[in-house]
Amino acid sequence: MSDVSDVSEESLARETASQAIAREVIALTRRARAAAAQLHPELSLVTHTILTHVSDQRGCNATDLAAHYMLDKSTVSRQVSALLRMGLLARRPDPRDHRAQILEVTEAGYSALAAAARSRQAMFDDRLGDWGTSDLVRFAAYLERYNRTLPRGGRPAAGDTVA
Amino acid sequence: MSDVSDVSEESLARETASQAIAREVIALTRRARAAAAQLHPELSLVTHTILTHVSDQRGCNATDLAAHYMLDKSTVSRQVSALLRMGLLARRPDPRDHRAQILEVTEAGYSALAAAARSRQAMFDDRLGDWGTSDLVRFAAYLERYNRTLPRGGRPAAGDTVA
């Protein structure tokens, strides 16, 4: 195992693995919508995401959300409206800038988020039940590493997460 | 490292890891649509997926596709129609069952797939460029394992991939 073919074996392995990653990430993505809809019918993937982000940020405005998720501001505006109607989000004018609105998660919003987290976690636990702990830890680390390579700060650009 | 706290440490590690996996899988999913649209504008995520599946299966019918991707048959029907119109897919009647149609990827379809694969791979390679080969291989294996835990046979059920 130390002849000339090492180089090509190495690059073949890389190529195979990275193709597999591409394929599997796509597969993962493809089924997400239906699954999410089934798991918590009243909290769509988008609204759930928005709620989580506002919660994590301890309040933010619509423009932040749009930038972060590569969504048009009109889309965010409508999704936020829905969350306001549902009482899961509240807003108050930004004292520093009267154009902007500061969004905050309500008590009901936190409850909904907690409920969603529980059922989601139950599902993941079910799927990951027969994994060894060390595999779980390593897989989590890889996913984190992978996601951290996202062009987060700059413009999301072509080819963000999936392909 | 062999006292009573081992048990709780172990379960804590499991819980932390599985929460991280849940979180990261969701993060992965969120940005997918916009990214996919940008990466290859003429081949949407769905049509790309369908094309790939047909190619992998070396011919299959619409029902298989619907089951595999948790899509309604009407959705698949329309997406397949689009691919037929684009000339990327062809179909012929199944000799064994005159209700069914056997779908096959055309030459143009393979070209489109190859082109998409190139740009996609370029993006992934860019993101995975500083990963060691063994990490790539392990990550790919974990993703495959994770995706294989899908409730493939039975009804897709609540909570398939993401949450």
Add this chain to the structure above:
DNA sequence: ACATTCTGTTGTATCATACAACTAGATGGT
């Protein structure tokens, strides 16, 4: 002060999707 820029809303179009109704072909029981 006025032009420009920014936040957010609303109008409109598109697209993927689901559900329901339907057609045509297959299958099984009597």
Add this chain to the structure above:
DNA sequence: ACCATCTAGTTGTATGATACAACAGAATGT
């Protein structure tokens, strides 16, 4: 052989998420 039932796929229709464009109101810079 016949009818009931099941299955593959298409089409009609509605919904929901999205983008783009036009806009209003507020902030900012020259």
